Amino acid sequence: MKRPGYLTTRQLSPALLAGARVLFAAILCALSAHANAWIAIAHGDDGYAFVESNADSSxxxxxNALAGCRKVPMGCRLLGSPAAGPVALVIARANGGITESTSPDPLAAAERAVKDCKTHFKQVCQPDLVSWDEGDRWFAISTGNGGPFIEYGDKSETEAKSGALKGCRNRTDKPETCEIKAASKKPTWIAVADNGTNYAWAENSTKDGALSAARKECERAGGGKPCGSTNVVFNPGPVAAPNSVATVQARIERQHKAATAPRDADAVVRYSDTCHNTDCVRKYENGKTVRYTACLNPATALPMNDPTRLGGCGGTDSRGNFFGMGNL
Structure with a gap:
């Protein structure tokens, strides 16, 4: 599987944070011009940020990032350009603004975001948000006079089909007979069986299932002649978030707790949150009530519970998922 990497950071200056309406056109090095999962971030004047991940196009x-950001009526703009997954996006924050960094390695993205934040703003900077875009992995099957060829683990449908046709044409003296039979980005096993005369291919959610189906179809096409020659591969589909995403998120939570801890070591602040969609009320045990607008976790559509960072995008949702994590 091809996994080219990239690392890009863009800064938002204090002047722009003050209210200028600017759309950044900085170019991020995307994994593929045809990749089918994209991540983007939009930032508002009040510090609110919205991350859209696993979108079908740039x-x-x-x-969607701008639309999500504009739910809070302050000026919103994109930071950089959408990046193709699988990739981590990390925001680092200083008093003067934020930086964002993208990389297939979440730890590298966090390190670069903080480093560039310090360089640009000359202040103490901390990672403030991490999100993961799963990206896609495509397979394609091409058949011709030379038999079938499976291309898998590619970043785009175009790349997978091109590789399948090229592999098929290299196996026959009649390349014009090669044609695409199937293409998909789902995680699946693909098997090929042949007996020297006939062949067949099949896909299945299990390795044994794919092999069994390919043999059965091959033997049917060959009038019962055994098909003992087989090959099987696995197309991984979307790339799940690595454990290092949770590592970066844990660092963010530790830093936030340390920054907001009461000065009196014996003091304990207790409260409860009640939310209707994104309209939330926090009630403290001393009777104080704070109303705030939380942003929704794009992965679960549930409100986040920390109104002190990124316009309410901090903390976790009601299922304990960090921003950008979990499922509907």
Whole structure:
């Protein structure tokens, strides 16, 4: 599987944070021009940020990020350009603004975001948000006079089909007979069986299932002749978040707790949150009530519970998921 990496950071200056309406056109090094999972971040004047991940296109990621950010009526703009997954996006924050960094390695993204934040703003900087875009992995099957060829683990449908056709044509003296039979980005096993005369391919959620189906179809096509020659591969589909995403998130939570801890070591602040969609009320045991607008976790559509960071995007949702993590 091909896994090229990239690392890019863009800064938002204090002047822009003060209210200028600017759309950044900085170019991020995307994994593929045809990749089918994109991540983008939009930032508002009040510190609110919205991350859109696993979008089907660069334009969709940008539009959805801006739409999510604009739910809070302050000026919103994109930071950088949408990036193709699988990739981690990390925000680092200083008093003067924020930086964002993307990398397939969440730890590298966090390190670069903080480093560039310190360089740009000359202040103490801390990672403030991490999100993961799963990306896609495609397979394609091409058949011709030379038999079937499976291309798998590619970043885009175009790349997978091109590789499958090239592999098929290299196996026959009649390349014009090669044609694409299937293509998908789902995680699945793909098997090929042949007996020297006939062949067949099949896909299945299990390795044994794919092999069994390919043998059965091959033997049917060959009038019962055994098909003992087989090959099986696995297309991984979307790439799950690595454990290092949780490592970065844990660091963010530790830093936030340390920054907001009461000065009196014996003091304990207790409260409860009640939310209707994104309209939330926090009631403290001393009777104080604070109303705030939480942002929704894009992965679960549930409100986040920390109104002190990123316009309410900090903390976890009601299921304990960090921002960008979990499922609907």
């Amino acid at each position: 334009a969709e990621a940008a539009d």
